[in-house]
Amino acid sequence: MATAQGGSVDSDGASGVGGSPERRTEQRSVRERETETEQRYLDHVYRRLEVKLVEAERLLADVGRGAQVGTPGALAERDAQVFQAGLHLHRLNSEFEDFLFGRIDLVAEDAPDTPAIAETLRIGRLGVLDTDFTSLVVDWRAPAAAPFYRATPLEPGRVVRRRVIRSRGRRVIGVEDDLLRPELAGRIPGGLPVVGDGALMAALGRARGHAMRDIVASIQAEQDVVIRASARGVTLVTGGPGTGKTAVALHRAAYLLYQDRRRYAGGILVVSPTPLLVAYTEGVLPSLGEEGQVAVRALGQLVPGAEATAYDTPAVARIKGSTAMVNVLRRAARGTLELPPPGGRVPDTLSLTAFGQRLRLDARQLTAIRRRVLDGTSTPVNMLRPRARRALLDALWQQAAPSARDLAALRAAAGSGQVEELRAAFDEDLRTEGAFVSFLEAWWPALTPRRVLAAMADRRRLGRWSRRILTPEQSDLVADSLAGRLAADGTGALTTHDIALMDELRALLGEVPAESRPREIDPLDQYQGLDEVTTYADRTAPRRRRPEPEEERTEYAHLIVDEAQDITPMQWRMLGRRGAAATWTVVGDPAQSSWEDPAEARRAMDTALGSRSRQTFTLTTNYRNPAEIAELAETVLRRAAPGTPAPRAVRSTGVRPRFAAVPAWAGDDGGEPLAEAVREQARRLLAEVEGTVGVVVPMAWRERAAAWLADLGDRVVALGSLEAKGLEYDATAVLAPAVIAAESAAGLRVLYVALTRATQQLVVLSVPEDSPDATGVPALLREEGEGEEGEA
Numbered sequence: 001m002a003t004a005q006g007g008s009v010d011s012d013g014a015s016g017v018g019g020s021p022e023r024r025t026e027q028r029s030v031r032e033r034e035t036e037t038e039q040r041y042l043d044h045v046y047r048r049l050e051v052k053l054v055e056a057e058r059l060l061a062d063v064g065r066g067a068q069v070g071t072p073g074a075l076a077e078r079d080a081q082v083f084q085a086g087l088h089l090h091r092l093n094s095e096f097e098d099f100l101f102g103r104i105d106l107v108a109e110d111a112p113d114t115p116a117i118a119e120t121l122r123i124g125r126l127g128v129l130d131t132d133f134t135s136l137v138v139d140w141r142a143p144a145a146a147p148f149y150r151a152t153p154l155e156p157g158r159v160v161r162r163r164v165i166r167s168r169g170r171r172v173i174g175v176e177d178d179l180l181r182p183e184l185a186g187r188i189p190g191g192l193p194v195v196g197d198g199a200l201m202a203a204l205g206r207a208r209g210h211a212m213r214d215i216v217a218s219i220q221a222e223q224d225v226v227i228r229a230s231a232r233g234v235t236l237v238t239g240g241p242g243t244g245k246t247a248v249a250l251h252r253a254a255y256l257l258y259q260d261r262r263r264y265a266g267g268i269l270v271v272s273p274t275p276l277l278v279a280y281t282e283g284v285l286p287s288l289g290e291e292g293q294v295a296v297r298a299l300g301q302l303v304p305g306a307e308a309t310a311y312d313t314p315a316v317a318r319i320k321g322s323t324a325m326v327n328v329l330r331r332a333a334r335g336t337l338e339l340p341p342p343g344g345r346v347p348d349t350l351s352l353t354a355f356g357q358r359l360r361l362d363a364r365q366l367t368a369i370r371r372r373v374l375d376g377t378s379t380p381v382n383m384l385r386p387r388a389r390r391a392l393l394d395a396l397w398q399q400a401a402p403s404a405r406d407l408a409a410l411r412a413a414a415g416s417g418q419v420e421e422l423r424a425a426f427d428e429d430l431r432t433e434g435a436f437v438s439f440l441e442a443w444w445p446a447l448t449p450r451r452v453l454a455a456m457a458d459r460r461r462l463g464r465w466s467r468r469i470l471t472p473e474q475s476d477l478v479a480d481s482l483a484g485r486l487a488a489d490g491t492g493a494l495t496t497h498d499i500a501l502m503d504e505l506r507a508l509l510g511e512v513p514a515e516s517r518p519r520e521i522d523p524l525d526q527y528q529g530l531d532e533v534t535t536y537a538d539r540t541a542p543r544r545r546r547p548e549p550e551e552e553r554t555e556y557a558h559l560i561v562d563e564a565q566d567i568t569p570m571q572w573r574m575l576g577r578r579g580a581a582a583t584w585t586v587v588g589d590p591a592q593s594s595w596e597d598p599a600e601a602r603r604a605m606d607t608a609l610g611s612r613s614r615q616t617f618t619l620t621t622n623y624r625n626p627a628e629i630a631e632l633a634e635t636v637l638r639r640a641a642p643g644t645p646a647p648r649a650v651r652s653t654g655v656r657p658r659f660a661a662v663p664a665w666a667g668d669d670g671g672e673p674l675a676e677a678v679r680e681q682a683r684r685l686l687a688e689v690e691g692t693v694g695v696v697v698p699m700a701w702r703e704r705a706a707a708w709l710a711d712l713g714d715r716v717v718a719l720g721s722l723e724a725k726g727l728e729y730d731a732t733a734v735l736a737p738a739v740i741a742a743e744s745a746a747g748l749r750v751l752y753v754a755l756t757r758a759t760q761q762l763v764v765l766s767v768p769e770d771s772p773d774a775t776g777v778p779a780l781l782r783e784e785g786e787g788e789e790g791e792a
């Protein structure tokens with residue numbers, strides 16, 4: 001049978017079925033022998049790992065005892081050692097599953113055509129040395145492991161045979177081989193047994209769960225090139241559905257950490273479009289031995305203390321995501337200063353007594369002062385409060401101070417120092433005066449992004465702030481979307497697009513500067529509390545805990561952006577702030593974009609990435625969909641993104657997608673026939689596949705669809721069309737393609753995403769809007785020209 005790389009793995013008798021009973025027995029015995037060989041090796045590796053584990057534990061105990069020495073230097077050193085040992089221990093513990101997964105048999109570098117194996121390397125999740133310091137297991141990210149991934153039958157390099165070893169716990173359960181130099185293998189003394197149909201096909205055929213698996217044992221050559229690409233500047237990766245972009249991006253994060261741990265101590269941020277995709281991919285990095293330094297976040301989880309839980313309609317998302325919002329927000333941030341706080345009022349006069357005089361600033365004067373403070377500066381609004389204070393004091397001093405003539409006389413008689421002293425005393429008196437302090441707090445309040453967003457929920461107000469930027473209709477859409485969810489103080493549910501607005505507002509508002517100077521730091525203070533120093537293990541427990549909001553980094557050393565085609569211009573600005581000094585990996589597929597104006601998003605991406613050098617890679621093989629499903633999806637691709645090449649499906653199942661016409665949606669209480677039809681199809685798919693089933697429905701139907709499927713168990717889930725991005729299921733039902741396509745201007749591309757989620761089976765369910773033909777095939781999935789006469 002052919003592998004994905006075109007190499008033949010017809011074995012010396014171990015693969016395939018058929019043949020005589022004697023031959024089949026012989027095949028089994030080769031497989032058993034080879035499995036036993038790998039088992040013996042794995043046993044040896046585990047014995048060595050156990051020794052390493054004991055060593056790491058002893059080191060932890062030793063450095064713990066060392067702490068009793070008590071000097072600050074010894075304590076700091078202890079912490080460093082504990083950190084290292086804890087890290088090591090933790091990784092050894094977490095890597096025990098499927099620890100060793102690969103083997104390559106190599107010919108000698110200087111005699112590549114001699115039929116003799118000169119070197120055999122075992123590849124695993126971490127490197128392990130034997131007692132004599134020879135390499136027992138090579139880390140998959142080490143340069144020595146690259147041939148395991150790069151060798152192809154066309155360019156085998158030194159690799160004669162590549163073997164993938166599958167183990168459960170400490171037991172080897174199987175091996176799968178690719179033979180890369182068949183012409184040599186037969187001549188190698190003692191033979192070179194070859195087992196199975198290749199690891200890739202074995203991996204692709206396995207049932208899916210609700211979590212993505214790592215692909216470390218079967219990374220393909222074109223993917224490996226991207227994973228190991230240099231981290232300079234920007235690495236752009238494109239490729240159609242199922243080409244492994246997400247998988248590659250995650251493995252790249254692990255590779256970068258391995259390659260330059262010190263540099264990436266600054267953190268790696270992996271950004272996904274939805275929390276569903278985060279949950280789906282979250283386990284991949286820990287399975288590769290990396291966590292802690294990598295944050296995997298949805299776009300709606302990037303602002304501390306706020307998490308998106310609501311959805312915007314595509315029309316509202318289109319406006320909120322556009323860069324036009326920057327100017328609206330700028331006006332809103334400043335405009336909110338003038339609004340009364342919830343339940344309070346804005347003072348319109350300031351009256352005080354100072355130097356025995358009654359001083360007063362009226363509404364007109366106060367407005368003029370505020371305008372002067374705000375004019376001609378882009379300083380964040382909250383940070384302007386000290387300047388506002390000074391402007392108020394200046395205006396009050398004007399009233400309180402002796403006349404200009406008296407001041408000049410004072411200066412002449414007593415020197416200018418006396419005038420300054422007078423002024424300083426005046427300022428000091430006022431700035432600590434309760435009435436002045438509370439006036440300033442009410443008149444120049446510390447604004448939060450939520451407060452400004454809530455202020456934007458008023459149609460008239462937002463209409464004023466967005467004049468000549470948004471149309472009145474657009475402005476009302478945005479105001480209404482906020483009014484439905486946010487209370488006056490800004491509490492309430494936010495959408496992913498609100499989060500990007502909040503991030504922009506955080507930058508526009510800034511923090512209110514602290515009044516007093518920071519306390520001088522006593523150099524001895526840093527040693528205090530060292531006896532409570534925490535270990536790495538303490539700090540990382542419980543494992544994979546999402547950090548508290550205030551712990552979230554705001555800048556990263558490397559950003560990995562998944563599904564980049566969907567990042568709106570406002571979201572690119574949010575990412576740009578987190579990666580101002582970072583290198584980037586950006587993966588996406590323009591044909592799957594749900595953003596209406598890709599050119600605008602592209603410009604925003606260019607701004608975020610700046611002038612960094614770029615390297616571009618394209619992935620071309622679809623590992624997810626069988627050819628039968630990929631072919632159907634292509635009919636939509638041709639309409640959604642004409643001229644875009646479809647990736648080549650790597651396998652075929654012989655099972656064609658099914659079509660069925662189902663009853664129309666009949667409103668709130670008349671949907672039962674539709675519900676029953678969907679349930680029926682879901683039940684059928686659950687019986688047909690072993691793993692998961694995804695039912696993709698128009699966004700507006702998703703809650704209802706979840707209720708329809710609620711009693712069918714947790715192998716089946718209902719998803720809105722926009723939630724399906726990046727996910728995959730063994731079987732998928734796509735309901736009402738025409739309704740999905742009509743949801744937004746990018747609806748056809750969203751439909752293309754929905755149709756490319758299945759690894760085995762696809763069912764398309766049409767409602768009357770789909771104009772299905774007699775066999776249930778909806779108009780959108782018929783080849784152009786096909787059946788049109790009938791429809792007319």
Ligand SMILES: Nc1ncnc2c1ncn2[C@@H]1O[C@H](COP(=O)(O)OP(=O)(O)OP(=O)(O)O)[C@@H](O)[C@H]1O
Nearest residue numbers: 215218219220241242243244245246247623624726
């Ligand atoms: N080399 C590989 N070996 C085994 N499985 C692979 C390999 N490459 C990709 N896959 C599998 O193919 C599927 C698709 O991968 P992934 O989700 O990363 O693709 P994608 O390009 O991000 O797709 P989409 O654009 O649709 O989100 C996953 O199940 C992944 O595990």
